[in-house]
Amino acid sequence: DSGVTQTPKHLITATGQRVTLRCSPRSGDLSVYWYQQSLDQGLQFLIQYYNGEERAKGNILERFSAQQFPDLHSELNLSSLELGDSALYFCASSDRSGQGENEQFFGPGTRLTVL
Amino acid sequence: DAKTTQPPSMDCAEGRAANLPCNHSTISGNEYVYWYRQIHSQGPQYIIHGLKNNETNEMASLIITEDRKSSTLILPHATLRDTAVYYCIVRVAINTDKLIFGTGTRLQVFP
Numbered sequence: 741d742s743g744v745t746q747t748p749k750h751l752i753t754a755t756g757q758r759v760t761l762r763c764s765p766r767s768g769d770l771s772v773y774w775y776q777q778s779l780d781q782g783l784q785f786l787i788q789y790y791n792g793e794e795r796a797k798g799n800i801l802e803r804f805s806a807q808q809f810p811d812l813h814s815e816l817n818l819s820s821l822e823l824g825d826s827a828l829y830f831c832a833s834s835d836r837s838g839q840g841e842n843e844q845f846f847g848p849g850t851r852l853t854v855l
Numbered sequence: 856d857a858k859t860t861q862p863p864s865m866d867c868a869e870g871r872a873a874n875l876p877c878n879h880s881t882i883s884g885n886e887y888v889y890w891y892r893q894i895h896s897q898g899p900q901y902i903i904h905g906l907k908n909n910e911t912n913e914m915a916s917l918i919i920t921e922d923r924k925s926s927t928l929i930l931p932h933a934t935l936r937d938t939a940v941y942y943c944i945v946r947v948a949i950n951t952d953k954l955i956f957g958t959g960t961r962l963q964v965f966p
Contacts, residue, residue: 742898773953783899783942783956796953830898834952842952846898 744847752853758819761850765833772814778827821854859943864961873930877943880924886945894939933964
């Protein structure tokens with residue numbers, strides 16, 4: 741158990757819908773990262789937040805957005821869903837902002853299926 | 856971040872050492888080598904990282920060549936539970952610490 745929790749575990753929805761994935765980092769970790777893992781693209785970095793502020797952006801679509809709240813939990817919002825958005829979405833946390841070495845601890849993931 | 860090259864798959868007998876190689880010939884002086892693994896569809900798990908010196912922890916050892924162009928992750932006594940995809944990642948530790956995953960090595964440990 742990494743200490744990172746993600747809900748829901750599974751999500752099935754239809755094209756065009758909007759969903760919210762939730763992540764609670766390990767106690768004391770200020771950084772939250774979101775990754776997407778699909779069959780054809782592998783594990784891809786989406787976005788990082790540090791202490792409530794966006795720190796880095798990867799290949800995140802404009803239809804996707806995220807935020808980190810004062811209690812440090814994070815939500816990833818996916819809208820206008822397409823079949824290709826079906827994937828595993830992982831959240832990770834670390835206690836660093838990016839300077840120096842750090843380990844990222846990953847949650848169990850949310851499996852999103854878009855029908 | 857420097858690109859890494861790993862063999863797509865490897866086999867190892869249970870109880871034997873698993874040696875997973877990684878090439879990172881374009882690595883620069885301030886880039887660390889990280890290893891993560893992913894068991895089936897679980898979240899990736901941090902294993903070990905290093906800069907220049909060899910490193911060891913309770914899970915594995917990391918051997919980095921003197922020129923830092925390649926490294927080897929060693930699982931000293933592989934078990935069936937070590938069957939996973941192993942990712943070697945090279946990362947510069949400035950401003951952002953996003954991880955760029957390649958395709959990794961699928962390690963199959965057999966009885």
